[in-house]
Amino acid sequence: MRVTGVPVTCRGLVFIYRLDGYDVVALSRVDLDIAAGEAVALVGPSGSGKSTLLSLMAGLLRPSAGSLRVGDHDLSRAGDAELQRMRATELGVVLQGDRNLIPYLSALDNVRFAQRGVPRARRVPAMDLLETVGMSGAAARTPGELTPGGRQRLSVAVGAAVGGGLLLADEPTSQLDAEARESVVAALSAVRDRGSTVVVVTHDPGVAARFGRSVTIRDGRVGAEGRRGEDFLVVGTDGAVHLPAELLTDMPPGTLLRVRRDSGSGELRLSPAETAEVRPT
Ligand code: ADP
Ligand code: MG
Numbered sequence: 001m002r003v004t005g006v007p008v009t010c011r012g013l014v015f016i017y018r019l020d021g022y023d024v025v026a027l028s029r030v031d032l033d034i035a036a037g038e039a040v041a042l043v044g045p046s047g048s049g050k051s052t053l054l055s056l057m058a059g060l061l062r063p064s065a066g067s068l069r070v071g072d073h074d075l076s077r078a079g080d081a082e083l084q085r086m087r088a089t090e091l092g093v094v095l096q097g098d099r100n101l102i103p104y105l106s107a108l109d110n111v112r113f114a115q116r117g118v119p120r121a122r123r124v125p126a127m128d129l130l131e132t133v134g135m136s137g138a139a140a141r142t143p144g145e146l147t148p149g150g151r152q153r154l155s156v157a158v159g160a161a162v163g164g165g166l167l168l169a170d171e172p173t174s175q176l177d178a179e180a181r182e183s184v185v186a187a188l189s190a191v192r193d194r195g196s197t198v199v200v201v202t203h204d205p206g207v208a209a210r211f212g213r214s215v216t217i218r219d220g221r222v223g224a225e226g227r228r229g230e231d232f233l234v235v236g237t238d239g240a241v242h243l244p245a246e247l248l249t250d251m252p253p254g255t256l257l258r259v260r261r262d263s264g265s266g267e268l269r270l271s272p273a274e275t276a277e278v279r280p281t
Contacts, residue, residue, distance in 0.1 A: 003124075005037030005197040006090065006165035008057055012066035015052050015220075026052040028220045029066065036165065039189070039198045041208035044217035050201040051096075053217065054168050057199065058093045059083035070166065088117030092159030094169035100158050101143040107154050108139040114161035122163055129157040132194065133187035149180025156187040160196065167191050169200045173207050185210050 015027040026049045034040050042050045055061045056068055059075055068075040073086055087093075092114070094100065101110055111126040130136045133153040143151050152172055159167050169188065173181040185207055192198045200211065208214040216223040224233055224243060233241045243251060250272070251257065257270045 003163055003195045004165050005035075005195050006071035007036045007069075007197065008032070008034040008166070008199070009069045010053075010066070011068075013053075013056065013063055013068050014065040015049075015056060015061060016064040017052075026220055027056075030217075030220070030222050032215065032222055034197060034199065037192070037195055037197055038213065039192045039211040040200070041211040041214040042199065042201045042217055043203070043205070043208050043214050044223070046203075048217045049220040050217050051170055052220075054093075054170050054199065054201055057166070058091060058168050059086055060093075085117075089119075089122075089162055090164035091166040091168065092162050092164060094152075094155045094159040094167070094172050096170045096174070100155055101151065103143055106140050106142055107135055107146070107157075110143070110154060111157050111161045114158045115163070118162055124161070124163045126161070129161055130154075132160070132190045133157045134183060134190075147180065149176050149183050152176060152180070152184045153187045156184065156191060160191045160194075165196055167196050167198045169198070171201055171203065173202065173204060181207065 010030045010032040013027055013030040013032075014025070017024040017026055030049075030053065042053065044050055052061065056063060056075065057070055059070070059073075059078070063076045066076065070086070071090065073082065075083070078086070100114075102113060105113060107130060108126050111129050115123045115126065127136060127139065130139055133156050135150060135153050135157060138146060138150060138154075143154060146154060156167070156169065156172065159169065167188070172188065173184050176184060181204070188198055188200060189210070198211075200207070202208050213225065215225050221240070223241075233243065235241050255272050257272050260269045260271070261267070262269060
């Protein structure tokens with residue numbers, strides 16, 4: 001059964017954690033467009049704002065400023081009831097660890113439980129979802145009886161269970177061995193092949209490389225982008241650009257770059273002082 005992917009648009013998105021006496025700006029003016037049915041990896045160092053961005057898309061946090069649209073929903077304006085309905089019927093979240101599994105229910109019943117808010121006629125058969133993630137043989141087992149990779153694939157099925165067009169996953173492959181990691185990536189790809197938009201936060205460059213597009217978040221901003229082996233620099237609303245991580249090792253913060261435009265091709269060239277010329281565009 002195919003689903004219709006949900007697009008996501010962030011414009012000048014800001015999120016601030018308000019703590020006793022001080023604020024933490026976790027996201028500062030993020031601009032990002034994710035097309036319906038696209039698979040995107042969010043990468044970047046720890047503390048850069050990846051989980052915050054995912055939680056905003058999931059409607060678990062509310063934007064402090066700027067706009068965030070998820071399909072037909074304007075999450076900067078939506079009320080609690082709308083957010084709750086959206087979470088129950090349209091999008092799925094795979095939380096870090098196995099926090100979205102109920103330990104005493106079978107794999108099949110975990111998927112069914114996640115579908116309780118979805119009108120019967122719109123439910124994807126729970127067994128089909130287990131099949132999609134390669135877990136149909138373990139339908140009767142409880143999460144505790146599964147391997148770590150199996151539990152994580154079940155989490156993906158539970159995340160996809162609402163049948164919605166958006167699946168969000170936070171570090172779904174951390175703490176897994178290579179084989180289990182591969183099986184989880186395959187499960188996420190299978191969900192994407194059904195038509196869903198899939199957004200995955202990952203530390204693992206190998207996992208990121210398996211998605212069509214990777215977006216680097218650094219210091220609460222969207223930095224570089226890569227698509228099929230090419231790197232892009234994204235210019236923020238304030239004109240700041242962030243370099244891809246690989247270039248940053250050669251050009252640490254504070255490096256002065258000379259910018260020249262080739263008069264013939266129009267190509268931009270960035271050359272750091274005393275270093276070989278690099279051409280990021
Ligand atoms: P990532 O997922 O990339 O590691 P996070 O989105 O978790 O980053 O965190 C972004 C920033 O917000 C960090 O500075 C982090 O310390 C801070 N932060 C995250 N969660 C909270 C919270 N619940 N309360 C206060 N600050 C937080
Ligand atoms: Mg995180």
